[in-house]
Amino acid sequence: MxxxxxxxxxxxxxxxxxxxxxxxxxxxxxxxxxxxxxxxxxxxxxxxxxxxxxxxxxxxxxxxxxxxxxxxxxxxxxxxxxxxxxxxxxxxxxxxxxxxxxxxxxxxxxxxxxxxxxxxxxxxxxxxxQLFFQPGSVLTKTGTYFQVFSQFRKVCYSRLHSALPRVVPTPKAQAELGVKSDPVPTAVEGFPTPSETLRALWPAGEDEARRRLDAFADQQISYYKDERDFPAKPGTSQLSAYLAAGVVSPRQCLHAALQTNQGEFESGDIGAITWINELLWREFYKHILVGYPRVSRHRAFRPETEALAWRKAPEDLAAWQQARTGLPIIDAAMRQLLETGWMHNRLRMVVAMFLTKNLLIDWREGERFFMRHLIDGDLAANNGGWQWSSSTGTDSAPYFRIFSPLSQSEKFDGDGVFIKRWLPELAALNKKQVHNPEAAGGLFGVADYPRAIVDLKQSRERALAAFRRLPSRQEMAEHE
Structure with missing residues (x-):
């Protein structure tokens, strides 16, 4: 056997x-x-x-x-x-x-x-x-793992042109073995069963994963590039939990996307191309995990950033975790995470940048909190995303690029539909006020909504100063 x-x-x-x-x-x-x-x-x-x-x-x-x-x-x-x-x-x-x-x-x-x-x-x-390419097989000309996604993607594209990963056939029925299946436990001690509301959002099984994939490929994928950044729109595939648990494979996703785009991944439907890119980002972060094992050990990908003077600020951290920062887009995103086990991808970047730049709190706090609440928690993708946002990672946002939660909110949730859905206490505000209730309500804002825990402009300056004080890679190499 x-x-x-x-x-x-x-x-x-x-x-x-x-x-x-x-x-x-x-x-x-x-x-x-x-x-x-x-x-x-x-x-x-x-x-x-x-x-x-x-x-x-x-x-x-x-x-x-x-x-x-x-x-x-x-x-x-x-x-x-x-x-x-x-x-x-x-x-x-x-x-x-x-x-x-x-x-x-x-x-x-x-x-x-x-x-x-x-x-x-x-x-x-x-x-x-769970990958298209064996880690160690997509390397730079000098034989090292890529650190920049666009260069990694280019090599992946050339490989995909010559050899598309094939879907594996399903096994046929076998003769009975005389070995009985064990009952699958419905719960495991230490892991409380989530609410029925949360479970209903994520039905289990391959049929459901396939239904989501087909519906996305048939109806949604062409709009993906334009709609994926708007958290109030159903612009994403909602497949991440199924991919993380392996209920659907990246190969099945790739083939479904290619089918809608006449087999192309570099030209044609921009939505399909963008979504295939996201599959390659998943791939990239898993290769990073193998090529740079320190990221598995909770170390920064860029060693010089280990010297960052992160703040120990338990009250600010708790306010962020509990969705009471006083910045509606941040709090709405955190409530979405707490109640659904999932957060919209654009908002993952916004809340991560707010924690690591505006609050200057160590990215590892955020990485851990996300893992403890995400239904699609995946070490490589979660670590990659957190290190990208905090400018400690591979191919990361330059440290001076700090998203303003207010401008992100106005740009991607202009009418406040997403905010009002998760923060019903702000329902009475108009679409200008909803992004920044404090400015709207004179001294008091909205009665049962907290005031902002941080001044965005001053905290941005504080983060820039902390990053400027870091030694460069060259200086670090000279000291070693």
């Missing part, structure tokens, strides 16, 4: 490891519940709940092919070698198949498991699945 160990690849279709395992003979699947590891990685309760709900769907789909899904428990990944070795002995497993995951802990876990299994005579096979 052969075993597929499922992780962030909770789907039956286009699953490289599953297809490979099933070609070798009878297959069983296993999923490890690892609560202490999830806590250590700041995984959000709504994300864990989403995984479990998707596992229930997947268990049924696998069951229809007579592939049993087994559930095993290991507090942390350190116990994975023992737990999986034990299972392989019980079932007389010959080979274990996985789709590659990236990040320091993931790599260590997989090599420890491979070693333990091979000591028992079980072969361990891992496959490229």
């Amino acid at each position: 052969h075993l597929i160990w499922l992780r962030t690849d909770l789907r039956l279709h286009d699953n490289t490891a599953l297809a490979a395992a099933s070609q070798r003979g009878p297959v069983a699947a296993v999923y490890l519940i690892t609560p202490e590891q999830w806590l250590a990685h700041d995984d959000a309760p709504c994300k864990v709940d989403f995984w479990l709900r998707n596992l229930q769907h997947l268990s049924q789909a696998l069951g229809s092919l007579n592939i049993p899904l087994l559930i095993r428990h290991a507090a942390t990944w350190d116990q994975a070698p023992t737990v999986l070795s034990q299972l392989c002995r019980e079932l007389s497993v010959e080979s274990v198949h996985v789709n590659e995951e990236y990040g320091i802990h993931e790599s260590r876990r997989d090599s420890a498991v491979a070693q333990a299994l091979e000591a028992d005579g079980v072969t361990f096979h891992s496959y490229l699945d």
Whole structure:
């Protein structure tokens, strides 16, 4: 018998490891519940709940092919070698198949498991699945990992022209194995079940992911470039949670986008091109994770920025976390996150810049808070986004480029529709006042809405001064 160990690849279709395992003979699947590891990685309760709900769907789909899904428990990944070795002995497993995951802990876990299994005579096979290109295969002329997205994308484009990643066939039904599937737990201790309202926003299962992908590709993708920055419009695909859990694959997304654009990714429909670009940004940040492991260790990508004099300001941090900064676009975005497990992408940048520049609070505080609340939390993308916004990362916003929450608000939520949806206490304000109630209401603003916790102009100057004091890369190199 052969075993597929499922992780962030909770789907039956286009699953490289599953297809490979099933070609070798009878297959069983296993999923490890690892609560202490999830806590250590700041995984959000709504994300864990989403995984479990998707596992229930997947268990049924696998069951229809007579592939049993087994559930095993290991507090942390350190116990994975023992737990999986034990299972392989019980079932007389010959080979274990996985789709590659990236990040320091993931790599260590997989090599420890491979070693333990091979000591028992079980072969361990891992496959490229959640990326188009193997990390280490898209490099600069000098053989290093790219640090600038546009250069990375150019190489990806030339590769895609010559070899488009193919979608993997779905396994056929196998003879019954006489091994029963385990019930999938509905909850895991330490991860409270989210509200029904939140769960209803994110139905589980491949059919739902496919429905969203098809609806987006058919109806929305052409408007993506123009509408994706407006949080009150349904301009985005709403697929990020499904991509993060592997309920849909980047290959399926790429093929759906290409289909709407006559197979083109550099010309034609600007919406499709822009969306494929976003898939490549996901790819870029995962390559960064492998090429520059320090970002997995909560270190800044640009080492010179480790010397930044971040403020210790627990009250300001709490106001940001609890959506009471007194800046409506920031508070509305944070409420969206707290209530739905998701935040519009443009607003992720706006609230991240506000925390790291206007409040001068360490980006790691924001990165952690996001991971603890995002249903689509993904180490590479979340870290990449936070470091981009805080000017500590790869290809990041230059430090002097600081979004003004007010101008972002006026530009991308001009009528205040998004703000009023999440901050009903501001519903009575007109579209000019809603962006800055303090200016509108004389001394008092709106009775039950807080005053701004920071002066935007002064705080911008403070951030610029802090960044100017940093040593340059050259100076750092001279001191080493």
